[in-house]
Amino acid sequence: MIRRLVAEWLGTFSLLATVVGSGIMAERLADGNVAIALLGNTIPTGAILVVLIMVFGPISGAHFNPAVTLSFALRRELQARTAGLYVAVQVFGGICGVLAAHIMFDNPLFDPSTTARTGIGQWVGEFVATFGLVGTILACVKNRPEAVPVAVGLYITAAYWFTSSTSFANPAVTIARGFSDTFAGIAPSHVLAFVLVQLVAAFLATLFFGWLLEDEAAANGGTG
Structure with a gap:
């Protein structure tokens, strides 16, 4: 369990250091x-x-x-206590990643x-982004588990551009980005609405894709 939690902390740390650090670098160079x-x-x-899921997936699942x-908790593939610990280290790791990016770039x-990120358009963007991300993961885990790292990386790359919110799709990322008044930031007063929409989208996506991906035999009561 300690190794799993460290993997989740370090992975989320690295993700936020990349998101915020690249945002600072990009803004400075884009003129x-x-x-x-x-x-x-x-x-x-x-x-x-892609890199982080490949590295940490075998340890913690790379959430x-x-x-x-x-x-995964709703699907009973993760115990409630473990899920709570995962979320705690994800949020803490994300904040640490933001602080590391700030130190690197002075x-x-x-x-x-x-940065104001609020309103129906932004919230719908976050719903779409999170629903699609969870669906991508669940579908790949069932049918093409080896494709999860690339599929997630490509989905987020695309969602940055086709969603109005630039696809946070992650409560830990959203909370951490509230600590950064940079290109990637979100005003702290707007964080809660984003997080609520993301959690609702994850819940509904889990139900929908659970139905969509259900084995035919299971759907027919095991009769085939």
Whole structure:
């Protein structure tokens, strides 16, 4: 269990260090071009997800995301106590990753975001992003488990661009990004709504994909 928790902490730490660090770097180099800055934030995020899931997947399952942990707990593939510990270390690891990025780029260590991310469009974007992410993971785990790292990395890369919220899709990421007044930040007062939408989306995605991916024999009461 200790190794699993360390893997979840380090994985989420590394994810947030990448998200925030690449956001700072991209904004500094883009010379005001927001599209280029977003691209510079997107590619490292998708790439690091592939790496982190490959590295830590065999140890902890590589959740790095309370929404994913919730899904596996609902499916009874993770005990409630373990799920709670996962979420705690994910949130803590994410905040530590943000602080590490601030240190690397000489930003103030504690620098709450002032970036407004709120409103129905943003919330729908987060719902779509999280629902799709959980669905991608569940479908791949069932049918193509070896494809999970690449599928998740590609999904998040795409969702950065097709969702209005730029696809946080992760309560730990959302909370941590509230601590960073940078390109990747979100105002702390807007964090709760994002997290609630993400959790609702994860819950509904778990139910929907549980039905969609159910074995035919199980669906017919085991008669085949």
